[in-house]
Amino acid sequence: MSDFVPGIELSRAFYGEVVAPLVGSVPHSAALIGPGSEVLAFDTARSADHDWGPRVLVFAAAGEVEEVRARVLAGLPERFCGLPTVFGYHGVVRPGVVVAELGEWLAERLGFDPRGGMSPLDWLSSPWQALAEVTCGEVFHDGLPDGLEAVRGMLRWYPRDVWRYVLACQWRRIAQEEPFPGRCGEVGDELGSAVVGARLAREVMRLALLLRRRYPPYAKWLGSALARLPGSAELGESLGRAVAARTWREREAGLSAAYGRVAATQNRLGLAEELDVRVRAFHDRPFQVIGGDRFALALLEAVTDPEVRALPLVGCVDQVADSVEVLMSPSRARAVATAALGLVA
Numbered sequence: 001m002s003d004f005v006p007g008i009e010l011s012r013a014f015y016g017e018v019v020a021p022l023v024g025s026v027p028h029s030a031a032l033i034g035p036g037s038e039v040l041a042f043d044t045a046r047s048a049d050h051d052w053g054p055r056v057l058v059f060a061a062a063g064e065v066e067e068v069r070a071r072v073l074a075g076l077p078e079r080f081c082g083l084p085t086v087f088g089y090h091g092v093v094r095p096g097v098v099v100a101e102l103g104e105w106l107a108e109r110l111g112f113d114p115r116g117g118m119s120p121l122d123w124l125s126s127p128w129q130a131l132a133e134v135t136c137g138e139v140f141h142d143g144l145p146d147g148l149e150a151v152r153g154m155l156r157w158y159p160r161d162v163w164r165y166v167l168a169c170q171w172r173r174i175a176q177e178e179p180f181p182g183r184c185g186e187v188g189d190e191l192g193s194a195v196v197g198a199r200l201a202r203e204v205m206r207l208a209l210l211l212r213r214r215y216p217p218y219a220k221w222l223g224s225a226l227a228r229l230p231g232s233a234e235l236g237e238s239l240g241r242a243v244a245a246r247t248w249r250e251r252e253a254g255l256s257a258a259y260g261r262v263a264a265t266q267n268r269l270g271l272a273e274e275l276d277v278r279v280r281a282f283h284d285r286p287f288q289v290i291g292g293d294r295f296a297l298a299l300l301e302a303v304t305d306p307e308v309r310a311l312p313l314v315g316c317v318d319q320v321a322d323s324v325e326v327l328m329s330p331s332r333a334r335a336v337a338t339a340a341l342g343l344v345a
Contacts, residue, residue: 013081015030023060
């Protein structure tokens, strides 16, 4: 366990010592991006038990892909740093070096090539995990004329109005259920209250990441991503109290503290009108809420792009669907987003 080398470091060395000399003078870009915990820097020694090893993606011009692939595969050593260079990856035994044309690879991962421009539908049909996988990781060499880093820069974060819209939809998700932990608890359903409270905690975690310009990763790494967010310790403590609470009143108190923190963050960013971050009663009922719709409305009122402003308060594909089978398929993700938003593909 103590000898574990993070995948980014392993792949950086693999490219420099093995792959780069094999590619030679052919213009190319090389990186560790795409699927894998190591791309998000969440890998540990446990990660090395499957789908893990010295990996590099090499991008070359379409007419040179086959030549570069043949050259690399012919020269690969059997092992690097004691690890096999051919290993099982997502059920297929193959070399750790993948050679591809950048546009084809992007279309496979996202469903489109962003170098042709991006519409609101392109942004909103791209799962957060997919966007994180393209923009995180590391580029070891960027020698293509159109530049891998330039593409990553385009995808680094939402345009400002699309960002406001996604944040508004995230607040709306909170608004839809924020009085329910108390209502469940009032009728003696602490289990139901705990389930709804945990759902709301997840929505707050995702909102906190979105406010700080981080694409929320999938469930396994959501807590880890929040913990790495600068200044998130107190928010994490509030959410921890809410999730661990034994009574609905304790749960409500933890969530209320968390709501106030993310609301204050939004105020500091100046994305919309500054609002009161204190919780208040839900109508005349004894349940404390932040009033998530207040923050959603303020964000929408700050949107100036008419196409974005006209969208229903539904959100991006991650805010519409939880199905892995949807989020891992660009065509399904785009179909879901298109239908939910009423847009023309």
